[in-house]
Amino acid sequence: MIESKRRPWVRGLPVLGSIWLVGAIGDRLWFTLDHSIPNWDQADYLTGVLNYWQALQTPQWFSGDWWTHLWQLSSKIPPLVYITTAPFIGLFGAGADQSTLVNLFFSALLLGSVYTIGVCLFTLPVACWAAGLCLLMPGLYRVRLDFLLDFPLTSLVTLCFTCLTVWRETGKGERLKDEGLRRKEPPNFTLYPLAFSLSDWLLATAIGITLGLALMVKQPALLFLVVPLVWAGIETIWQHSWIRLLQLVLAVCLSTLIWVPWYRTNWLLMLSATKRATIDSAIAEHDPSLLSLDAWTYYLKVLPEMISLPLLVLPLVGFLFFWRRSRVSSQCLGEADFGPKTKNYRQQVYGASRAALIWLFVYCIGGYLLSSLNVNKDDRYVVPYLPIVALLLAYGLTLLPRRWKLLQWGTIGLALVLMFNNLVALPLGSTPTQKSFSQHFAYTGEGYPHAQVIASVIQAQPYLRSTIGVLPSTGQINQHNINYYGNLQNFRVYGRQVGTRKSQVEQDARSVSWFLTKTNDQGSIRQQEAQAALVKTVEQGTDFTLHKTWALPDRSTLKLFRRSIPLLEVAPVVGSGQLAISGQRSAVSSQNSKLFYTPPITLDQVIVPDRVPPGQPIPVTYRWSGDWQSLQSGLVLLTWHKQGQPAGRWVHDHGIGMGLLHPKVLPGSKASRFQVVERLAMLPPQDAAAGTYTLEATYLDRQTGKTAAIATPSVSLRLDAKATANPAPELDLATQLRTLSTALPKGGKDLTAAFDQIGRINQYDPTQDYADQVRQATAYRLAQEPKNREFAYTLVLANVLKRRVGDAIASLQQVVQLDAQNPYAYGYLAFINLYDFRAQAAQAALRSGFKLNAKLPELYALSGVAALMQGKPIQAWQQFQQFERLEKQTN
Known part of the structure; x- marks a missing residue:
């Protein structure tokens, strides 16, 4: 009997497959016509795919560090879509169109889910109509x-909701069997066959897995699933179905095995990103307040456009017939048996339909209300309830009289015409302006020069990872799609938006070597004054030269500017040739110097001024040479010592080429040695003693940890408070980070200002390799000088920036020993423990902090979080109250 009841579900599979195939062919034809450039969000997501595809080339499945690194590749958005897309670009190649092939897979999941719910709750025709x-x-x-x-x-x-629906209907079927109810055809038609063939526990497992996977796509999945899950849980309690309640609880627990690792790794950054994506975006876009009626009717107003008016009107007419028939059947209900042609049976059918409709409305209304609670409104945020709306409308279509069948197909034909009109603009060759959400025209106009821009930068700097400061931010020219096209070329070029603050314009101009500007429309620029100032600096100043221009389809001009005197230069060594560099004073290293180890690189030349004042940036040029692997993986530990006083010094540790040497040499290069010229600036301490300073250098291999002393040229410089400061480049990022780490012992506003500057310099090095350079170099120095408090704080900051939680805790434990009287040190230790969900360890650190300063507001805030994590809400509330009081007193 069960086997015969499974036939309706199986019988419709050819129809379902045909629907998917027609949709797949139509989609790929549209992509063939479309030549558009990925927009802001699309380009950002496509870049995420490339990052995960690269990481999955060398998996280390049993390495905890590898998994942590994998999760950290996407710190704000769960990475399931990136991971599932990676095989597609591996098979079909990297590119925007190839990446969209993953949507064929998700389309199959969606259509199969909707079809299954249709068969489960209604009939086979409803299931097929809904898929269409x-x-x-x-x-x-x-x-x-x-x-x-x-x-x-x-x-x-939708897949998770399908599993929940089938599991829920299985429970109904079991109850009917227990009650001894027998019908020739169950009220909910053909579902029970499907449900009875599956184990309740297997379905509960499927709920848990699909819930976990949905949360690994995007956090709003919970907005649509929490209400049905709670509803199903309440039903099981009402029916005293404790085994089924246990199944549902275990399903939710099972889901945590899938989503917890990523959320645990990235929860803090995810929360800050969520705040920017909701509250900040809502303010910027002037979305309606939650206290207004517009906020709660916004999605209702756009629903007809998202559904298509013909597909909405005719099913509503069908529901009018349903309402009328159900009332007639209710009035005529008698004592006849439950035969398939009796009014009693018809009333049972309508009752089952009402139950199914209520269940679908629970999902839709719950998703609608929770989505409306989000202050940031966008049409696509409520797309997840549209497949269930499609089920409701499909059921409405089947309720129409049979003589209206021609009208049904006519409505589908009209919807097809409207879809074609919304996707393809005729005549081809231009794309009109889109006026509504439903319109998504294929762009058939002239192409954009993103690939040519990237090729120009690589041709000019073939050995470096380059960063382009992108000043416009239009849909076609923005930092995200420039970054994406640069990453397509083996991650050789990155795009970042700079010029967002007027106070940082000068630093942006001095830190970035490439800029893109555009005439006419500048796009969505929030700080227009800052952006205009940076454009003027780049285009009219003397530090940059115009490298190349391109004409854009909108009749504007795209301009690529390059720094006139590069901060870094790399060239293969041919014979005994050297790159020409100019300076005030130089020295060439002695190749006969006696070394304890043979270094894989040489320091060929150093240029420094004769006399400089302390506390001011000093221009310095280093020329290194060696084989590519040694240069690319090398850190240089540079110490400028005062002659006769080894304690008087400053360090200038950094990666060779500031870590910007690309891991792979361009194909075709035959050189065995390369030369790297760095034009940098270093910073002696303000309290550095006057005198003559000389250089000591050590090579540290970042891969193996091996070190070697480097012969240095006979070079020196003199610190003199009366000397005039020399023009210098911007401090290199490693030096800036070491300088910013001095804010950690001070805490408070100094720490806030430091992290504000870190956000700025992160734009200049998109991979944040500079933090790794500082981390490795400082860890080596701290091992040599374990009581150096300055090194300890620097290592803490570098570990925190790289989110190395275990290392950060270890370095902070060293800090609290070296700076035991500083309450901020204990606060930092508590914070990192809280980040790693170690509430008791955090509370222990806070107790030490309170002993040193019981009036520090930050300690009370952290204590409140620690109490909350330990399940002590009253204590947490008390701590937060104390925090607010002290904050008001401080301000």
């Missing part, structure tokens, strides 16, 4: 034809 409507709804095809997270989110949320 999912192809025709503007709200769904709009996100299906983009590389966004919304379509995969919709697919997996």
Whole structure:
């Protein structure tokens, strides 16, 4: 009997497959026509795919550090879509169109899920109609034809809801059997066959897995699934189905095994990103307040456009017929048996339909209300309830009289025409302006020069990782798509938006070697004054020269500027040739110097001024040479010692080429040795004693940890408070980080200002390799001088920036020993322990901090979090109250 009841579900699979195939062919034809450039979000997500694809080339499945690194590749958005897309670009090549092939997989999941719910709750025709409507709804095809997270989110949320629905209906079937109710055809038609063939525990496992996967796509998955899950849980309690309640609880617990590792690693950055994406974006976009009616009717107003008006009107007429028939059947209900043609049976059918409709409305209304609670409104945020809306509309279509069948197909035909009109603009060759969410025209106009921009930079600097400061921010020219096209070329070029603060314009101009500017429309620039100032500095100043220009389809001009005197130069060594560099004073190293170890590189030349004042940046030029691997993986530990006083010094540790040497030499290079010229600035302490300083250098291999002394040229400089400061480049990022670490012992506003500057310099090195350079170099120095408090604080900051939690805790434990009377040190230790969910260890550190300063507001805030993590809400509330009081007194 069960086998016969499974046939309706199986019988419709050819129809379902045909629907998917038609949609797949249509989608790929659209992508063939479309020549557009990925927008802000699309380009950002595509870059995430490249990052994960690169990481998965060399997996280390049993390494905890590798998994931590994998999760940290995407610190704000869960990475499931990136991971699932990686095989597609591995098979079909890296590119925007190739990456969208993953949507064919998610489309199959979505259509199969909707089809299964249709068979489960209604009939086979409803299931097939619903799958077809999912192809025709503007709200769904709009996100299906983009590389966004919304379509995969919709697919997996619907899949989870499908598993929950089948599990729930299985329980109903079991109860009917226990009650001895026998019907020739169950009220909910063909579902029970499907449900009875599956174990309740297997379905509960599927709920847990799909819930975990949905949360690994995007956090809003919970907005659509929490209400149905709670509803199902309440039903099991009401029915005293304790075994099924246990199944549901275990399903939720199972999901944590999937989503907890990523969320645990990135929870703090995720929360800050969520705040920017919701509250900050809502303010910037002037979204309605939650206290207004517009906030709660926003998605209702856009629903007809997301569904398509023809697909909305006719099913509503069908529901009018349903309402009328159900009332008639209710009035005519008698004592007849439950035969398939009796009014009693018809009333049972309508009752089962109402129960199914209530369940679907629970999902839709719950998702609508929770999405409306989000202050940031966007049409695509509610796409996950559209497949269930499609089910409701499909059921409405089947309720129409049979003589209206021609009208049904006519409505589908009209929806097809509207879809074509929204996706393809005729005549081809231009793309009109999109006026609504449902429109997503294929761009058939002239191409954009992103690939040529990247090629120009690589040709000019073939051995370096380059960063382009992107000053416009339009849909076609922005930091994200420049970054994406640069990453497509083996991660040789990165794009970043600079010029966002007027106070940082000068630092931006001195720190970035490439800039892109654009005439006419500048796009969505929030700080227009700052951006205009930086454009003027680049285009009209003497530090940059125009490298190349391109004409854009919108009749504007794209300009690529390059720094006139490069901060870094790399060239193969041919014979005894050297790169020409100019300076005030130079010295060439002696090749006959006696070394304890043979270094793999040489320091060929150093240029410094004769006399400089302390506390001011000093221009310095280093020329290094060696084989590519040694240069690329090398750190140089540079110490400028005062003659006769080894204690008087400053350090200038950094990676060779500031860590910007690309791991791979361009194909075709035959050189065995290369030369690197660095034009940098170093910073002696303000209290450095006057006198003559000389250089001592050590090579540290970043891969092996091996060190070797480097012969240094006979070079010296004199510190003199009366000397005039020399013009110098911007301090290198490693030096800036070491300088900023001095704010840690001070805490408070000094720490806030330091992290504000770190956010700025992170833009200049998109991989944040400078923090790794400082971390490795400082760890080596601290091992040599374990009581050096300055090194200890620097190592803490570097570990925190690289999110090496275990190392950060270890370095902070060393800090609290070296700086035992500083309450901030204990606060930092408590914070990192809280970040790692070690509330008791955090509370122990805070007790030491309170003994030193019981009026420090930050300690009370951390104590409140620690209490909350330990399940002590009253104590947490008391600590937060004390924090607010002290904050008011401080301000």
